[in-house]
Amino acid sequence: MRILIVEDEPRIAADIKTGLERGGYVADVVGDGETAWFQAEVESYDAMVLDLGLPRLDGLTVLRRLRAADRTLPVLILTARDGWRERVDGIDAGADDYLTKPFHMEELLARLRAILRRAAGQASPVLKAGPLELDTRTRDVSIAGRLVSLTALEYRLLAYLLHRQGQVVPPTELLDHLYDGASEREPNAIEAILTRLRRKLGAPVIETRRGHGYLVAADGAVS
Amino acid sequence: MRILIVEDEPRIAADIKTGLERGGYVADVVGDGETAWFQAEVESYDAMVLDLGLPRLDGLTVLRRLRAADRTLPVLILTARDGWRERVDGIDAGADDYLTKPFHMEELLARLRAILRRAAGQASPVLKAGPLELDTRTRDVSIAGRLVSLTALEYRLLAYLLHRQGQVVPPTELLDHLYDGASEREPNAIEAILTRLRRKLGAPVIETRRGHGYLVAADGAVS
DNA sequence: CACCGCCTGTCAGCGTATTGTCAGGGAGGA
DNA sequence: TCCTCCCTGACAATACGCTGACAGGCGGTG
Numbered sequence: 339m340r341i342l343i344v345e346d347e348p349r350i351a352a353d354i355k356t357g358l359e360r361g362g363y364v365a366d367v368v369g370d371g372e373t374a375w376f377q378a379e380v381e382s383y384d385a386m387v388l389d390l391g392l393p394r395l396d397g398l399t400v401l402r403r404l405r406a407a408d409r410t411l412p413v414l415i416l417t418a419r420d421g422w423r424e425r426v427d428g429i430d431a432g433a434d435d436y437l438t439k440p441f442h443m444e445e446l447l448a449r450l451r452a453i454l455r456r457a458a459g460q461a462s463p464v465l466k467a468g469p470l471e472l473d474t475r476t477r478d479v480s481i482a483g484r485l486v487s488l489t490a491l492e493y494r495l496l497a498y499l500l501h502r503q504g505q506v507v508p509p510t511e512l513l514d515h516l517y518d519g520a521s522e523r524e525p526n527a528i529e530a531i532l533t534r535l536r537r538k539l540g541a542p543v544i545e546t547r548r549g550h551g552y553l554v555a556a557d558g559a560v561s
Numbered sequence: 562m563r564i565l566i567v568e569d570e571p572r573i574a575a576d577i578k579t580g581l582e583r584g585g586y587v588a589d590v591v592g593d594g595e596t597a598w599f600q601a602e603v604e605s606y607d608a609m610v611l612d613l614g615l616p617r618l619d620g621l622t623v624l625r626r627l628r629a630a631d632r633t634l635p636v637l638i639l640t641a642r643d644g645w646r647e648r649v650d651g652i653d654a655g656a657d658d659y660l661t662k663p664f665h666m667e668e669l670l671a672r673l674r675a676i677l678r679r680a681a682g683q684a685s686p687v688l689k690a691g692p693l694e695l696d697t698r699t700r701d702v703s704i705a706g707r708l709v710s711l712t713a714l715e716y717r718l719l720a721y722l723l724h725r726q727g728q729v730v731p732p733t734e735l736l737d738h739l740y741d742g743a744s745e746r747e748p749n750a751i752e753a754i755l756t757r758l759r760r761k762l763g764a765p766v767i768e769t770r771r772g773h774g775y776l777v778a779a780d781g782a783v784s
Numbered sequence: 785c786a787c788c789g790c791c792t793g794t795c796a797g798c799g800t801a802t803t804g805t806c807a808g809g810g811a812g813g814a
Numbered sequence: 815t816c817c818t819c820c821c822t823g824a825c826a827a828t829a830c831g832c833t834g835a836c837a838g839g840c841g842g843t844g
Contacts, residue, residue, distance in 0.1 A: 429671045448649040461633045463653045475653050505698045549713025550700050
C-alpha cells in the first residue's frame with residue numbers, strides 16, 4: 339500500500355511518514371498543493387493524507403480537483419481542532435474521512451485502515467481467503483490457523499493482493515504499489531518475493547494468470 | 562433512504578431522528594443493542610447510526626456481530642469526546658465512520674451522505690455480448706456460463722472488440738492497439754490470434770466484414 | 785567499531801506457454 | 815473463372831514466469 343502525504347510542515351510530515359512506514363505502508367511526502375495534484379495524477383497511490391492548510395494550492399481545492407477528475411482515491415484530511423465547518427466542507431468535497439490535529443498516530447493508522455478497507459469493499463479489518471487470514475491491525479498472517487512470519491515486503495505484497503481480492507493484479511501495478519517513488523526495480527524482484535512468500539504459505543493461495551498478473555480468488559478457492 | 566438509529570438516551574435519539582428527517586431520510590429508533598441487532602437482521606436499512614454506550618448489548622458487540630454475519634451495512638458510530646481508544650476499536654470492528662458527541666447535526670448529515678455515497682459506488686464493469694461475458698476486474702471470460710481461459714493477446718483482442726461493440730474495427734486498428742508502437746507485425750498475426758480465440762469461444766461472437774474489419778454485434782446476435 | 789544475520793534485489797538457467805510466420809486451402813465477389 | 819481476402823494447421827522463435835545462488839545493505843548486538 340502506497341500513501342501520499344501532503345503536509346507543508348516538514349516536522350509533522352516526517353512524523354507521519356515514519357508512522358506510516360512502521361505501520362507497514364510505503365509513503366511519499368509532498369509539501370504543497372500544486373505538487374500534490376501533479377503527483378496524484380502521475381503516480382498511483384492507494385490513499386492520500388491531506389492537510390487542508392497548504393501553500394500554493396489549498397487542500398480543499400486539490401480534493402475537489404481530484405473528484406472532478408473522477409479519481410476515487412481514498413482521502414483522509416487533517417484539520418484544526420475546532421474547524422467543524424472545515425470538516426463538513428471537506429467531506430462534501432469528497433474526503434473519505436478526517437482527523438483533527440493533534441492526533442494519535444495509532445488513530446491515524448486505524449482510520450487509514452478503515453478507508454483502505456472500504457475502498458476494497460470489505461467490512462472487516464481481517465482479510466480472509468480460504469485458509470488464509472491477514473489481520474491488518476496486528477499484521478499477523480495465518481494459514482489454516484498456523485501463524486506464519488512474513489518479512490515487510492512479503493506482507494505488503496500479500497496484503498495488496500488481498501485488498502484486491504478477486505481481481506487480477508498486473509505485476510507492474512505491484513511494482514508501483516510496493517515501493518515508494520524513489521526506487522526503480524526489476525520486475526523480477528516481484529517474482530522473487532512471490533516465490534519466497536508462496537513457500538512460506540505452503541498452500542496455493544496466489545494464482546498466476548500468465549500474461550495477465552496475479553490473483554487471490556474471492557473465496558480462496560483455486561480453479 | 563432508511564436509517565436505523567440506535568441510541569438509549571430518548572432525548573438525543575429524538576433529536577437525531579428529527580435531524581435525519583429534515584435531511585430527507587426515514588429513520589427508526591431503537592434503544593438497546595439486543596433490539597438493534599434484531600431489527601437490523603429483520604428489516605432493511607441503508608445505514609445505521611450507532612451509539613456505543615448501550616444497555617443490554619454493547620454497541621461494539623452489535624457491530625462485530627453484524628460484520629461477522631457479513632452484513633456490509635454502512636455504520637456510523639457515536640462516541641464520547643475523548644474516547645480515541647474507543648474510536649480505534651470501533652473502526653477496527655468495522656465501523657464506516659464515527660462522530661464524537663456532542664456534534665453538529667449538519668456534520669452528522671454530511672458524514673451520512675459520505676458513507677451512503679461510498680456504499681453506492683461499487684459496480685463491477687462487465688462487458689457483455691449475447692452469451693459472452695468479460696469481467697475486466699478478474700479478467701474472466703465466460704460464454705454461456707462456461708469459463709474460458711484466454712491468453713494475454715486473445716483477451717486484449719476480445720476486450721477491444723467489446724469496447725467498440727457494434728462497430729466494425731479494421732485490422733490495422735487492431736494492430737495499432739494490440740501492440741506497442743515499436744513493433745512491426747504481419748497483418749496475419751491478428752488472424753492467427755482470432756482463429757485461436759474463436760475456437761476457444763466456440764460460438765460465433767465475432768463477425769468478419771470482408772474488406773472492412775471485424776465486429777461484435779451490439780446485442781451479441783449474428784446477422 | 786566490528787561482526788553477524790536477515791532481508792531483498794539481481795542474475796542466470798530452465799521449462800513451458802504463447803505467438804508470429806509461413807504455406808496451403810476455402811470462400812466471396814466481380 | 816479468377817483474384818482477393820480470410821482462415822487455419824504446423825512449426826520455430828520468443829517471451830514469460832519460477833527458482834536457486836549470490837552479494838550488497840541494513841539493523842541489531844557485543
